[in-house]
Structures are given as structure tokens and as C-alpha cells.
Amino acid sequence: MLSSAKxxxxxxxxxxxxxxxxxxxxxxxxxxxxxxAKADIRLAFETQLLRLVAPLNDTHALRFYKEMKTGRLF
Structure with missing residues (x-):
């Protein structure tokens, strides 16, 4: 919840x-x-982060996608 709030x-x-x-x-x-709140495992949480960031269409969001793909998010 803290990550989503940030x-x-x-x-x-x-x-x-x-x-x-x-x-x-x-x-x-x-x-x-x-x-x-329903995300009970890390994969579900990271998927929700991607869904939240996707509508931004920003280059910073693109970096976030690349980090998710390589597994270097956290």
C-alpha cells in the first residue's frame, strides 16, 4: 500500500x-x-504497479517496465 501511495x-x-x-x-x-489490498504475492503486487503506471505514458514509466522485465525492481 505504501508503494501505491507514493x-x-x-x-x-x-x-x-x-x-x-x-x-x-x-x-x-x-x-x-x-x-x-488483494495482492497477496509479489507477482500480483508488481502486476498492479505496472497497471497503475501504464496510463502515464511517461519515459520514467518506461524505465519502470524495463526494471520489472529484468527483475531488478526491488
Whole structure:
């Protein structure tokens, strides 16, 4: 839950294109909370992180995907 809160706060306060996104970030982030609560294993948690970051379409998110692919996330 802490990781998801950090991502949500980072987007809310630091992401300059939040209001230019194709989808509503507030709905995406609020919808992700129950999914993070249900994540009982690391793979489910990391999958939810990817789903949360995917709508950002940002180069920093691309780095996150590459780290997930190589297993160097944590």
C-alpha cells in the first residue's frame, strides 16, 4: 500500500501532464487501492504497479517496465 501511495502522490504533485492524460488519474488511482489490498504475492503486487503506471505514458514509466522485465525492481 505504501508503494501505491507514493506513486499516486508523485503523480498528483509532480507529474506536469496529469490533466492532459487520456484517462482520469483520480479514477485510476482510487480504483487501484482495492486491487493492491488483494495482492497477496509479489507477482500480483508488481502486476498492479505496472497497471497503475501504464496510463502515464511517461519515459520514467518506461524505465519502470524495463526494471520489472529484468527483475531488478526491488
Amino acid at each position: 506513486i499516486m502522490a508523485g503523480v498528483n504533485y509532480l507529474f506536469p501532464h496529469k490533466y492532459l492524460m487520456d484517462s482520469d488519474w483520480d479514477k485510476i488511482s482510487m480504483g487501484a487501492i482495492p486491487l493492491f
